[in-house]
Each structure stands twice: as structure tokens, then as C-alpha cells.
Amino acid sequence: MVRELRRLLIAPERLAAGTTLALAPEESRYLSRVLRYGPGERFAVVDGQGQLWSAVLLDGPQARLEQPLDQPLQRRAAASPRLELAVAIPRLDFDVVVRMACELGVDRLQPLLAEHGALRGSWKAARWSTILREACEQCERLWLPQLLEPLEAITYLGQPRTALALLATTRAAELPVLGTALAPVSAESLERVALAIGAEGGWSPAEAAAAQSAGWQAVSLGPHILRTSTAAVAGLASLVQWREATSLGR
Known part of the structure; x- marks a missing residue:
């Protein structure tokens, strides 16, 4: 099911404030205008450091992670070498x-x-x-x-x-x-x-x-x-x- 969610890559420092995420204008525009998502629609948030959470779009340019920051839905170690x-x-x-x-x-x-x-x-x-x-x-x-x-x-x-x-x-x-x-x-x-x-x-x-x-x-x-x-x-x-x-x- 997670694979079917559209993804947004959000820098780790922007996730540090908690599970409520302020979306950048281009991210909000992509979700609302390109994907035509409305409040309540779900998507995935990736931090680019091996972790993924599911998220719900809120009113305005905001979203809420559905898992705590320290309990991502997926976590993967970096490939080696x-x-x-x-x-x-x-x-x-x-x-x-x-x-x-x-x-x-x-x-x-x-x-x-x-x-x-x-x-x-x-x-x-x-x-x-x-x-x-x-x-x-x-x-x-x-x-x-x-x-x-x-x-x-x-x-x-x-x-x-x-x-x-x-x-x-x-x-x-x-x-x-x-x-x-x-x-x-x-x-x-x-x-x-x-x-x-x-x-x-x-x-x-x-x-x-x-x-x-x-x-x-x-x-x-x-x-x-x-x-x-x-x-x-x-x-x-x-x-x-x-x-x-x-x-x-x-």
C-alpha cells in the first residue's frame, strides 16, 4: 500500500519540529493542483536519509505525519559499498x-x-x-x-x-x-x-x-x-x- 502513495522528499531539518509539517508553496501546489489532492488525502513523506512516513493533507499548506518521527513506517540502511x-x-x-x-x-x-x-x-x-x-x-x-x-x-x-x-x-x-x-x-x-x-x-x-x-x-x-x-x-x-x-x- 505504501508503494502506491505519491511521495514528497522533505529535508530532515524540516521534519524536526514534529508531526505537523508546513508545506512549501511548490509542494502545496503539486499536491493540490497537479495531483488534485484535497484535505484528508494521503501521501508519503521521505527524508532522503532512509526513512518514510505516511501523511495526511490538512486545510491550508500543511500536512500531518501519521507516525511519530522516531517510528517511521519504513526505514532502510544505506546501500554498501x-x-x-x-x-x-x-x-x-x-x-x-x-x-x-x-x-x-x-x-x-x-x-x-x-x-x-x-x-x-x-x-x-x-x-x-x-x-x-x-x-x-x-x-x-x-x-x-x-x-x-x-x-x-x-x-x-x-x-x-x-x-x-x-x-x-x-x-x-x-x-x-x-x-x-x-x-x-x-x-x-x-x-x-x-x-x-x-x-x-x-x-x-x-x-x-x-x-x-x-x-x-x-x-x-x-x-x-x-x-x-x-x-x-x-x-x-x-x-x-x-x-x-x-x-x-x-
């Missing part, structure tokens, strides 16, 4: 990457400013945050992925890595395919796995050198040259499938 997807911001399609990454199960999304990527200043962090929240509601996730501030690719790739860090690379001979590289790895021993996807022009020599020095493992995503958005989705899907398969065996 956490999956971090770093993507060189492309000239097109990054909105699609954000949405699909959320739907697939990413935990942290790191936009990168790569030498061969989009022009500086072309990112839209507020828009991406909105897309991420809406995708989280739509795909019925209880955990909101973390969207990090855009970072220079060479800086990000040059940070020393202790966890598994995989660098998607093209036009390099004898690289293991991502699935092959993951096969012998036990998820139980890892807290985080990172996958970096470059621009459609590839990583620059400086970026590739920084990654190699920091301990990134180069992998292939297959025999064809992929668009950045395609590579991001395909690579993340492989990571999620690997995590799910290893978790079933625990």
Missing part, C-alpha cells in the same frame, strides 16, 4: 545523466570540469539538485544521492585513493572490461567505489597522468566509443549490478 560516479560535464545531456544516475542507484555524483568537456560556467547546480530530488521521489528511493560541487577533473583525479577507483578509458590496448575488473572484488571489504567518466574527447594527458599517479585503475566499457551520457549510465549500471549480486551472496 557507496557508489560514487564522477562525470566530466558534457555539452549536452547532463540533466539526463543526473536523473538516470539517481534511478539506477548512485550514492554520490561528482560533476567534473574536464579539459575536453563543457565550457566553464555552463553548469546548473540548482537545476541538477531539483532533477535529483524529483527523480528520487519518482523512483521511490529512500536515500537522496549527494550532489557535489563541480571540481576540476585534474584535481579530483589527482587525489590519493585508498578505495577502489576505476577510470573509464578508451583507445588503450588490453584494458579489462569493467565487469571483469569487478568480478574478483568483494564488496564487503569496501566502503566506497568510484567510477570516473571522461569527456567525449577523452581524458587529457595531464588528467590521465594524475589519475595514474593517484592509483586509479583504467577500465574499458566495451569495444565502442560512447557518448559521455551513455558511458556514465552503462558504467553505473554495471556497478549497481555488481553490488546487488555481491550483497545477495552475503
